[in-house]
Amino acid sequence: xxxxxxxxxxxxxxxxxxxxxxxxxxxxxxxxxxxxxxxxxxxxxxxxxxxxxxxxxxxxxxxxxxxxxxxxxxxxxxxxxxxxxxxxxxxxxxxxxxxxxxxxxxxxxxxxxxxxxxxxxxxxxxxxxxxxxxxxxxxxxxxxxxxxxxxxxxxxxxxxxxxxxxxxxxxxxxxxxxxxxxxxxxxxxxxxxxxxxxxxxxxxxxxxxxxxxxxxxxxxxxxxxxxxxxxxxxxxxxxxxxxxxxxxxxxxxxxxxxxxxxxxxxxxxxxxxxxxxxxxxxxxxxxxxxxxxxxxxxxxxxxxxxxxxxxxxxxxxxxxxxxxxxxxxxxxxxxxxxxxxxxxxxxxxxxxxxxxxxxxxxxxxxxxxxxxxxxxxxxxxxxxxxxxxxxxxxxxxxxxxxxxxxxxxxxxxxxxxxxxxxxxxxxxxxxxxxxxxxxxxxxxxxxxxxxxxxxxxxxxxxxxx
Numbered sequence: 001x002x003x004x005x006x007x008x009x010x011x012x013x014x015x016x017x018x019x020x021x022x023x024x025x026x027x028x029x030x031x032x033x034x035x036x037x038x039x040x041x042x043x044x045x046x047x048x049x050x051x052x053x054x055x056x057x058x059x060x061x062x063x064x065x066x067x068x069x070x071x072x073x074x075x076x077x078x079x080x081x082x083x084x085x086x087x088x089x090x091x092x093x094x095x096x097x098x099x100x101x102x103x104x105x106x107x108x109x110x111x112x113x114x115x116x117x118x119x120x121x122x123x124x125x126x127x128x129x130x131x132x133x134x135x136x137x138x139x140x141x142x143x144x145x146x147x148x149x150x151x152x153x154x155x156x157x158x159x160x161x162x163x164x165x166x167x168x169x170x171x172x173x174x175x176x177x178x179x180x181x182x183x184x185x186x187x188x189x190x191x192x193x194x195x196x197x198x199x200x201x202x203x204x205x206x207x208x209x210x211x212x213x214x215x216x217x218x219x220x221x222x223x224x225x226x227x228x229x230x231x232x233x234x235x236x237x238x239x240x241x242x243x244x245x246x247x248x249x250x251x252x253x254x255x256x257x258x259x260x261x262x263x264x265x266x267x268x269x270x271x272x273x274x275x276x277x278x279x280x281x282x283x284x285x286x287x288x289x290x291x292x293x294x295x296x297x298x299x300x301x302x303x304x305x306x307x308x309x310x311x312x313x314x315x316x317x318x319x320x321x322x323x324x325x326x327x328x329x330x331x332x333x334x335x336x337x338x339x340x341x342x343x344x345x346x347x348x349x350x351x352x353x354x355x356x357x358x359x360x361x362x363x364x365x366x367x368x369x370x371x372x373x374x375x376x377x378x379x380x381x382x383x384x385x386x387x388x389x390x391x392x393x394x395x396x397x398x399x400x401x402x403x404x405x406x407x408x409x410x411x412x413x414x415x416x417x418x419x420x421x422x423x424x425x426x427x428x429x430x431x432x433x434x435x436x437x438x439x440x441x442x443x444x445x446x447x448x449x450x451x452x453x454x455x456x457x458x459x460x461x462x463x464x465x
Contacts, residue, residue, distance in 0.1 A: 001344050003212070006078045007205040007220070009347075011198055013085045015239040018194035020092040021104040022052065022243020024251060025190060028101075028274070028294040029183035031255030032267035034375065038175040041247070041372035048183040049245035055187025056195075056237025070129055071112060073203045073224050075120040079340040079347065081201040083118075086354050087111035087333030093361045095321055099250040099370075099381025102321040103289035105193055107329040109134055112197075114330030115337040137281055138289060142296030145277045149297040152269035153304025172264040178271035185278035186290050187240065194236040195228045202232075249370040250381050255294065259318075260302030260309045269304070270297040292322065 029051070030044035039047070088107040095102040109130075116124040156171065202222035209216050222229070228236075262270070274297045278290055295318060302310040336353075339346040368382045 001347070003078070003205050003208050004218075006082070006347075007201055009351075010078050010082045010085065010201045013082055013089075014194055014197045014201070015235060017085050017089050017092070017108065017197070018191075018236055018239035019243035019246075020089055020096075021190055021194065022049075022240040023246045023248040024092045024096050024104050024243075025101075025186060025248070025291055028255070028290045029179055029186050029271075031252045031294075032262050032270055032298065033175055033179040034252060035262050036172060036175065036264045036267045038172045038179065038264065038267065041249075041252075041375055044179070045245050045247045045372075047180060048186075049241040051180050051183035052187035052191060052244050053237045053241040055184040055189075056191035056233060056240065058184075058188045059192065070109065070126060070133070071116045071200075072120070072124050072126065073200055074207065075124040076116060076200060076204045077119065077208065078201045078204050080115045080119045080337060081112070081197060081204065082347070083115040083337035083340050083350065084108065084111040084333045085197065086336045086350055087114065087329045087331075089354065090332055090357055091325065091329045093358055095325075096248060096250055097361050097365050098383060099254045100318060100321040101251045101255050101291045101295055102318075102325050103138075103291045105190060105289045105291075106134070106138065106322075106325045108193055108197065110326035110329035111333035113326075114332075114334040117330075118334045118337040119341060138292060141277050141281060141289075142292045144296075145273045145293045146296035146300030146303075148273035148276070149270045149300035150304040152273060153266055153301045156265035156269055157305060168264045171268045175264055175268045175271060178268055178275060181275045182271050182278070182294070183244075185275050187237065189278050189281070189290055191237050191240050194239065195232050198232050198236065199226075199228045202229075247372060249372060249375045250365070253370055253375050253378070253381055254314065254318075255298065259295070259298050259311055259314050260305075262298070262301065263305070266301040266305055270294070270301045273297045273300070 029048045030039065033039045034041050034044050085108070088104070088111040091102070091107045091111070092104055113125055113130065156167075199222055202220055203224050206218070206221040206223070209218065209221075220229070260266075274290070274294045277293045277297075299310065299315060336350050339350050364383060367384075370381065
């Protein structure tokens with residue numbers, strides 16, 4: 001394949017990864033707002049998509065870290081970046097299937113390191129940058145966000161276990177603002193990662209073309225160490241916004257209900273702490289995981305109200321997913337890099353493997369579908385086991401013609417405003433009237449005996465006798 005075709009394939013694959021990053025991490029900004037009722041699910045993802053698109057234009061420091069600081073771009077080929085993207089996409093889809101809010105950022109970092117190690121060796125990875133820009137922030141940021149959220153929750157509740165009713169309503173209004181700021185911060189941080197990946201492949205493709213055709217220039221050419229093109233920034237922001245609007249409902253259920261039952265003061269505390277940590281790290285160029293930050297903040301606010309509400313089983317599964325993300329994505333990307341190194345046939349094989357795995361994961365997810373209608377029904381995300389019926393399905397079944405109760409004519413009808421209230425279908429308002437049993441009729445061939453005369457109707461002779 002020509003260099004231009006390979007670069008085009010890699011850019012499209014990078015935008016697909018950006019789309020999966022959007023629906024995989026859309027829960028980071030809106031899970032607590034949806035769980036507390038501050039936003040309706042569909043409104044939440046729409047607003048998050050708009051803020052993600054706007055945040056992609058605020059900074060490019062993280063993109064520069066990925067395109068030139070993490071690996072040696074002079075030793076990276078477009079096939080290397082393609083293999084890294086395949087590893088990150090597959091890990092994102094797998095963790096989405098199980099509803100585990102793992103880090104898309106660490107998935108692409110680990111996949112890029114694994115692919116570069118296979119095709120360029122140890123010299124292609126800047127391990128000092130990996131430690132300072134990725135590993136240390138991954139350890140520090142969730143702890144800092146958790147502590148800040150813990151303290152904010154204590155202040156919000158004033159040491160009590162229940163906030164005043166009026167305060168909860170005000171916190172819900174404030175939570176709408178804070179969740180939008182978290183979405184803006186998410187676009188600023190995660191949108192740049194795809195910008196950096198696309199910039200890296202453009203640099204690699206430009207260097208290859210210059211080796212084959214000295215002095216040749218293209219409209220998409222990129223020099224090492226330069227900022228992303230404007231169209232790269234726009235496409236990356238648009239892809240993550242569309243992914244966010246599609247809604248990662250499986251992960252949103254885990255983030256909003258799986259770790260703890262969140263109230264509006266807790267949601268505001270978690271979102272404010274997350275927003276501050278994400279924006280600060282983005283402008284410092286740290287490859288921070290927004291998933292880690294938001295998860296740490298949710299855990300902190302759960303502990304701040306009462307430790308009994310924290311579901312430690314879910315937190316343990318998330319921790320295992322966090323620890324496996326870097327090595328697992330690196331391993332998959334290393335295998336993909338080995339296949340792409342075999343030539344055009346290897347690249348086609350990797351594309352087919354990616355499509356087959358994505359379709360299989362989608363089929364498995366459809367067995368226990370999670371959508372905006374049932375995202376708050378439970379805190380569990382099931383894969384193989386049969387999911388329980390949603391409240392909407394139960395409500396429809398309760399009002400089916402076979403089970404619909406018969407109104408009691410002795411009780412006046414309810415006003416229109418109260419007709420849809422759940423108590424409207426209770427036995428206090430509606431009564432199930434039994435149908436009267438039909439009288440059994442004698443068979444047609446059986447003779448009907450005349451009625452026996454009573455004493456008053458007996459003949460006179462019998463009476464005298």
